[in-house]
Amino acid sequence: MVFGPASRLGVSFFEETDPYEVWPGIPDQDKEAIIRAAYRQIYGNAYVMDSERAIVAESQFKLGMFSVREFVRQLGKSDYYLSHFFDCPRYRAFELCFRHFLGRAPNNYDEMKVCSAVLDSGGSYQDLIDYFVDSDEYQEVFGEDTVPYVRGYKTEACQNMIGFTHTFELVRGASSSDLKGSLAGKRPVLNDWVINGTATPVTTTTTFQTPALAARTRHGIDASSGGKTYRIEVTGYRANTVNRVSKFRRSNKVYLVPFDKLSEEYQRIHAQGGTIVSITAV
Template sequence: MTFGPASELGVGLFEDTAPFEYVPGRSEEEVESVIRAVYRQVLGNAYIMESERATVPESQFKRGELSVREFVRAVGKSDAYISRFFETCPRYRFIELNFKHFLGRAPNGYDEMKAHSAILDTGGWEAEIDSYLDSDEYQNAYGENFVPYYRGYKSRPGQTMVEFTHMFALARGASSSDFKGSLAGKSPALNKNVIQGTPIAVVPPSGGAAGDGWSFQEPTLGARTRQGSGAGANGKVYRIEVTGYASPGAVNRVSRFRRSNKVYLVPYEQLSQEYQRIHKQGGKIASITAI
């Protein structure tokens, strides 16, 4: 099942679109739809020019010489994929996108990221891509003839909350493009959160819900502020993530905050007061979580 309203979390189109499966004997139009689905999934919804298409593997697929899995492999090893996600991205951005494109989920922790980093070191990017497509997980999820699709945003037995929230950091709505990168550019979207095993606030994508903190980015340590002195009487401290600081009630006024994203650590007793203060100063609260 999905978490929360699909339309607000940016996964409505994924929910409404059935997985693409290649069945021998289908019409030419249906085969073309499978090919388009492979490009869309593997290339992260990036626009692809005619000159970038894998024309030889396409022809082999249409003739029945390649399964969907082997066509996915060919696109994953194409110049279009490598130039977009290997040559121009940091190592861990490349790996986290491989998980998304080929297994439809986020990496489940640092150990998994480290294992694929070792594959990259010893076998190069071809071995790294093969490791996903030749895995038991890929076969169990998609087999030979299903186009990979996003699975990580659905709760399932054995899935950790960390992996679940990390998927929403990678999948920023059906209209987003991995080629253009996240809000942080082409830097890893998970970064230290996957190393430390910490969840990320689940916020809607741009246009999902105006004013609900879609533009929140994890700030640097210097942007964190502790309000009060540790936990209050009930022993709880809350982490408030804030985005979109602006001067309220005026146009073209510069905010007094140097950073638009800030994190506050607030005792329970001051939570309501802090909530009002943030809104009064023009901030948008992305999330409030107990720590």
């Protein structure tokens, strides 16, 4: 079962879409649907140009030379995947591998350390892909003929509660990609939470999320004469014009402001249509 309203939690697309799988005598149009589903899952819903597609692997799958599992393996080992999802800190790459190949978040720090051990022992990123695709869990859940799908948001018997809550940090709907959909950018989303074995709050897709450090700005050369700085979290920015794209459009930002600039900054934010969600002393 799904925890809470699927539409508000950003998992309605995954809840309403049946798994894609191959069966004997499958027509070519259904093979195309399976290929699209595999790209969407393994490439994190990113837009893929024709020149970036794994054409050879697609052809071999259509000819029956590859099972779905082998096609998924080829996508994971492609230059596209390696350049887009491993060009980041390794723990960010690991959590994305769990999301792409097993459909869930890592359950604990031990799982992340096993991934590190694959690389630290001289293995390549291709070896890490094999580790996921050849795992017992992959075989038991997806087998040879089913495209991996996001499943960690569903409650199951004996499921790790920490991994369940962490899934919502990796999956925030099907309208954005894993390349651009996270405010954390290339930074690990779950690193501290997984290391400390701490569950995260399950929030709606419109709830403010902590942005990347690069989004923070600082006013003045120093905090203030008294050394006091305040952290202002802002969401809900929108253009103050008649023709707005959408009144539900959201953007998040954090400001570090000295005490003597608080009033001025407060007025500026509200004049620009922002909504202050919290002010805390740093």
